[in-house]
Amino acid sequence: MRIPVLAFVALLLGACTERAGDRQPDYASLQPSETLSGGATTFTKLNPTVSLAQHAYSQPAANLGTQERALFVVGNSFFTSPWVSAPSSVAARDGLGPLFNAAACQDCHIRDGRGRPPSDGSAVSSLLRIAMDDGGADPVYGNQIQDRALPGVNPEARLSVRWQFTERQLAGGETVQLRKPVPQLSHLAYGKLQAAHHSLRIAPPVFGMGLLELIPARQIVAAADESDQNGDGISGRVNWVSESGAKEKMPGRFGWKASQPSVRQQSLAAFANDMGISSALFSGEICTQSQAACDELAKGGSPELETVIENAVLFYVRHLAVSARRAANAPEVLTGKALFNEIGCASCHRPHWTTGHSDEFPALASQSIWPYTDLLLHDMGDGLADGVREGEALGREWRTSPLWGIHLAKVVGGQGIGFLHDGRARDFKEAILWHGGEAEAARNAFASLPEQQRSDLLSFLKSL
Ligand code: HEC
Ligand code: HEC
Secondary structure (H helix, E strand, C coil): CCHHHHHHHHHHHHHHHCCCCCCCCCCCCCCCHHHHCHHHHHHCCCCCCCCHHHHHCCCEEECCCCHHHHHHHHHHHHHHHHCCCCCCCCCCCCCECCCEECCCCHHCCCCCCCCCCCCCCEECCCCEEEECCCCCCECCCCECCCCCCCCCCCCCCCCEEEEEEEEEEEECEEEEEEEEEEEEEEEECCCCCCCCCCEEEEECCCCHHHHHHHCHHHHHHHHHHCCCCCCCCCEECCCEECCCCCCCCCCCCCCCCCCCCCHHHHHHHHHHHHHHEEEEEECCCCCCCCCCHHHHCCCCCCCCCCCHHHHHHHHHHHHHEEEECCCCCCHHHHHHHHHHHHCCCHHHHHHHHHHCCCCCCHHHHHCCCCCCCCCEEEEEECCCCCCCCCCCCCCCECCCCCCHHHHHHHHHCCCCCCEEECCCCCCCHHHHHCHHHHHHHHHHHHHHCCHHHHHHHHHCCCCC
16 A cells, blocks of 8 residues: 555644644644534524624523523623712612723623724724833823713823824735724823823623633643744743732733733723722722822722622623634635644634633533634734733733634624724734734735635634
């Protein structure tokens, strides 16, 4: 019998790209588990012709029991309904402001998906992070501009964007227009803004959070390659951060720069900074000393966020299901999948992980998941840089975005949503063309592909 040399080489290559202790996809065909992006939690009942698709990101993990579903429903109501100012007859939901960006989590995380960049002078589902050179907060405005306030208090500023346009040529002559937002602040209400670094951020989608939280920390650390020892030009690193009050550092996982270590800290920071609601972790109001109006306004309890509500919201965010893949077995999708690996996308957008053990969240434990992220920081070049330091993340560094469920981004959020941290990319092609730094080789490889292959790669993204 002739030795199947190619098969042998493919096997060897496969063994090399596979990281210790975990399985990555077979790039030539479809593995059965691959379509269930969130393992047994995956939402699979999607019929694209039914309006249910719009709510695809808002479904509970498929393997939750009846009692857990009830808790999910309670969490949903506190994520979705607007909070009000204190004192109020709905005491459970008061405490909004005095300064805030939005009155409900859902206002930014549209139907549990992503937000959009500001338009027409309103920044509803995005916000502006600000930082001094060392990453510290502005002495007056803090680390985020709150562009809304309760009656009697001045919002910190108004936020809008100006777009800068450029063009890029792809192989075969196709031209793509790219746009980049330049944030504009006006009506600064509390004097001079000292923080020189301004970073527009849209709200990322919030499904699958509990699964990402359960990826074993040691595996994230093992995947990092800070000094690029394997010489592939890609050197992911961990954003080591600590949980509020704790000394011990752990890998950051959440936020565009992976600066938050847990769903709890990320969410309670959102209650504090985005909605002005204090909690067990963030006890004070967010106003700085020169914003005295804060103290004078009645508070909605101390802390404003009650423990039972905190638990329900965190349970909800942790158990929002990831949607199943679509058309994963189509020939162009399989070709695109192979290209995704060949040109280096998978080096950062790591396809597969297995979640660890958990007594607290059994539905999320030991799941075979396909988030397409390594949760590591990468230098993405000047084009995406915002100059803002967060934890150990530098101004050019960003966390690899998960790509699971991304085919539904516009079905859920509408045409106005965008990709990348500030929503600048109107489609996948634009998102790829902004990749620079460690991802420059992959971007150039994409731009040089023949048109048919570029289209196959995009088909793969549209299947995730
Ligand atoms: C004003 C808009 C806004 C509101 C309101 C808001 N968020 Fe967010 N959320 C964001 C932005 C922007 C980020 C990314 C933060 C960053 O990296 O700077 C984010 C990130 C997150 C993440 C992490 C997602 C990921 O992929 O890492 C979670 C979880 C989250 N928010 C939960 C909540 C919860 C819970 C609430 C309500 C208490 C809430 N958010 C309210 C804008 C918002
Ligand atoms: C060096 C690591 C790296 C490589 C290689 C890489 N990416 Fe990314 N990717 C990232 C990071 C980091 C982000 C987030 C950047 C941001 O938001 O500013 C991202 C964002 C994206 C997004 C937008 C996701 C969203 O939710 O907004 C898409 C789509 C994407 N990448 C596809 C690809 C494809 C396709 C390739 C191969 C051509 C690729 N990436 C190669 C690191 C990488």
